[in-house]
Amino acid sequence: MRAIDARKIPIYDYLSLSWVYPYKTDISKNELRYSSPIRTGDKNPSFKVNTYKNVRFDFGLSEGWNIIDLICLHKKISVKEVLFLLEKSGLSYTYKSDNNSTLNLINQSNTDDVVKNFAGEKEKLGGFEISEITTITDSWLINFLQKRAINIELAKKYLQQIKYKPKNTAFFFHALAWQCWSGYEVRSENFKWFIGTKKDIITLNLKNHQTVSIFEGFMDFLAFLTFYKKDNFVSGVIILNSINLKNKALAEIQKYQLKKVYLFLDNDTGWINTSHFFNDKIKNVEVKNMCYMYEPYNDFNDMIIGKKQWT
Numbered sequence: 001m002r003a004i005d006a007r008k009i010p011i012y013d014y015l016s017l018s019w020v021y022p023y024k025t026d027i028s029k030n031e032l033r034y035s036s037p038i039r040t041g042d043k044n045p046s047f048k049v050n051t052y053k054n055v056r057f058d059f060g061l062s063e064g065w066n067i068i069d070l071i072c073l074h075k076k077i078s079v080k081e082v083l084f085l086l087e088k089s090g091l092s093y094t095y096k097s098d099n100n101s102t103l104n105l106i107n108q109s110n111t112d113d114v115v116k117n118f119a120g121e122k123e124k125l126g127g128f129e130i131s132e133i134t135t136i137t138d139s140w141l142i143n144f145l146q147k148r149a150i151n152i153e154l155a156k157k158y159l160q161q162i163k164y165k166p167k168n169t170a171f172f173f174h175a176l177a178w179q180c181w182s183g184y185e186v187r188s189e190n191f192k193w194f195i196g197t198k199k200d201i202i203t204l205n206l207k208n209h210q211t212v213s214i215f216e217g218f219m220d221f222l223a224f225l226t227f228y229k230k231d232n233f234v235s236g237v238i239i240l241n242s243i244n245l246k247n248k249a250l251a252e253i254q255k256y257q258l259k260k261v262y263l264f265l266d267n268d269t270g271w272i273n274t275s276h277f278f279n280d281k282i283k284n285v286e287v288k289n290m291c292y293m294y295e296p297y298n299d300f301n302d303m304i305i306g307k308k309q310w311t
Contacts, residue, residue: 001087003079007066009086011049011056014067018074022049022268036061038073128195130184131172132163138174144189145176148219149304151226158222162186164195178202178218178239185218185241194241201248202239206256212236213262213290214249214278216299220264223301243274250281261287266299 012022012032024033024045030052036042038058046059057064065073071082136142136156145155155176162177162184175191177184183196206212215221218239225231236258238249243265253261261282265271271291279287294303 001083003068003083006068006083006086008054009067010051011054011067011070012051014071014086014089015049038070128164128166128193130162130164130195133177134161134163136161136176141174141176141188144187147189147305148223148301149226149307150219150222150301154225154231155222157231158218160184162195180239180241187219199241199245201241201245201252202237203252204233204237204239206236206238206252208257209259210235211260211262212238212253212256212258213264214238214240215264216240216243216266217301220300223299223304224264227300227304243270246274246277250278253282253285258285261285263287263289263291264293264300265289265291267291267295268298 015034015037018037020034020037022032022034022045030050032049032051033045034047034049035045036047036058039061047056048059049056055064055066056070067086068079068082071077071085072079075082075085077085136145136152136159138161141161142152145152159176159178161174163172163174164186165172173188173191175186175188177186177195180202181196181200182198183194183200185202186193186195202218212235213224213233215224215237216239218241221233221237221239225233236256238252240246240249261278263275263278265274275287275289294300297303297306
């Protein structure tokens, strides 16, 4: 990989790949704050990444770097070794086209990357076509589940494998899918999208006089079951699939006489607003935030991946 291309790889992508996650997000300033990955004892996160400019600054050292300099310090390796590491990492780089739109380039032979080029063009391309829905057999998807520390047999109980393609293209791809209403929540290592006509929440086992747990995504739900070695949820479950669907979740909750609501939301800026929403709107029922269980990780799935690294 050329240095000019390596410097265009998003720094936060590299940090995530290295299990380094932000403690604070400031969307208005396009900033992420981390505990410095190159210094110990940074209890007050002072390592800033600007996601728009793709630059970083460590206030503890009063120094800034591009991604190459950062990895040299983080991994204690040479520039040549950094370029080799990035070439093999699977991280994609971006460039600014003439019309100033950011496009994804492909830097390895994984064809799922191609789909990311179409993900933001759903309306323009007319969406996607699904040609086949089967049980999970693809080795690439099984490997993805293993990387996410999800029990394979558990995943096969809840998920399916779909074969799909963006319309007006000839290439088909495989992904994991969970059906919800008029479509599918779709995941693979390089693709996260909804294929269908109407995105919706997923509900399981909702009944009167019991508890309900709200997960932000289905991977966190599967991670919870994997972590506690269960194959089903006895109590109720709502999977938001997007925090923008919180009103739909609220409508479902209000149908039932519940004992308690547990929130398993991501540890990011969206968590605060979504948590306040449910606490304000759900009356006469205790709402308990469970994100403390997986701090300092972003979500439950990230936590079990992190724990797996140390076993």
